[in-house]
Amino acid sequence: MIKPLLWITGVIAAGYLFILLFMYLFQAQMVFHPTKQMGTDPSAAGLPFEDVTFETTNGLQLHGWFVTAGDSAPTILYCHGNAGNISGRLETIRLLHELGLNVFIFDYRGYGRSEGTPSETGTYRDASAAWGYLTETRGIEKEKIIAMGRSLGGSVAAWLAARKDPAAAIVESSFTSAAQLAADFYPWLPVRWLLKYDYNTIAYLQNIKAPVFMAHSRDDEIVPFHHGKTLFEAAGKPKMFVELRGSHASGFLETETKYRKQLRSFLVKHTPYKMY
Incomplete structure (x- = not known):
């Protein structure tokens, strides 16, 4: 009786260790899901745009609109x-x-027409390079730039806003940290030991001086x-929180009237610009 129990326990332990090894080795594939093919561009929505190529500090060519x-x-x-x-963000x-x-x-690197391979450090470098393109190449003053991100991009935008002091920061559908989100998904795994990624959004928010x-x-x-509620509590004032309804990717559309009204109100109140 003891031997079968030991055998079953050994199989379970081996399976658990295999899962731990798999999660550790394939984290990048679980975090980043880039698509190279561009589905469309802003002209499909009747929007005027420029194709932009700019360079990171380590020489990668990134693409944007x-x-x-x-x-x-x-x-x-x-x-x-x-x-x-970016071709999947036309509604945004x-x-x-x-809104004018x-x-x-x-x-980011590795996505769309941008060169390279995705990484956490890479996303920060890419956002910083995008800021440099706006401020240096286009000559836009930082007081006229609003850092915005959704989901993982919310963490990147918060990182950027904490360092560049834009006119405002917009952080939507984001997580407190990669470790906490992983712990929510996999409470039965020691994810804080395994995780190579930080994306500590809550820490970045606490260092943002701009309205949020x-x-x-x-x-x-x-x-x-x-x-979202925990992040909002951690953010400094002035700040505004809008509760949406709908899915992770489309809540802003499913609650568009409310979302649009509140975002316009925030920008009018906390930046020196009047929205249309």
Whole structure:
């Protein structure tokens, strides 16, 4: 009787160790889901845009779009989430453009037409390079730039805003940290020991001096709602939180009227620009 029990225990232990090894070795594939093929571009939504190529500090060529609403308009520097590429964000671009905002959206290394391979450090470097493109190449003052990100991009945007002091920061559907999100998904694994990724959004938020706008859906199936509320509590003032309804990727669309109204109100109140 003892031998079968020992054998079963050994099989279970071996299986558990295999899962731990798999999770450790294939983290990058679980975190980043880039798509190289571009599905469309802003012209499909009738939006004027420039194809932009800019360079990172380590010489990679990154690709983005600059969608203009006018020379005097403030500019959104948009950091997208972990999957797809910029061609899947036309609804976001359209909404922001209709609010009277320029939008500069770019692909991280390894996504779309951008060179390289995704990494956490790489996403930060890429966001910093995008900031440099706006401020140095286009000559846009930092007081006219709003750092914005959704999901993983919210963490990247918070990192950027903590270091560059933009006019405002917009962090949507994001998580407190990679470790906490992983622990929510895999409570039976020692993810804090295994995880190579930080994405410590809550720490970045605490260092942002600019006004912060946050939105999160109570129905979010990817990043639980409590992450958004915890982040909001950690952010400094002034700040605004909008509770959305709908899925992780489309809550802002499923609650578009409310979302649009509150975002416009935030920007009018906390930045020196009047929205359309």
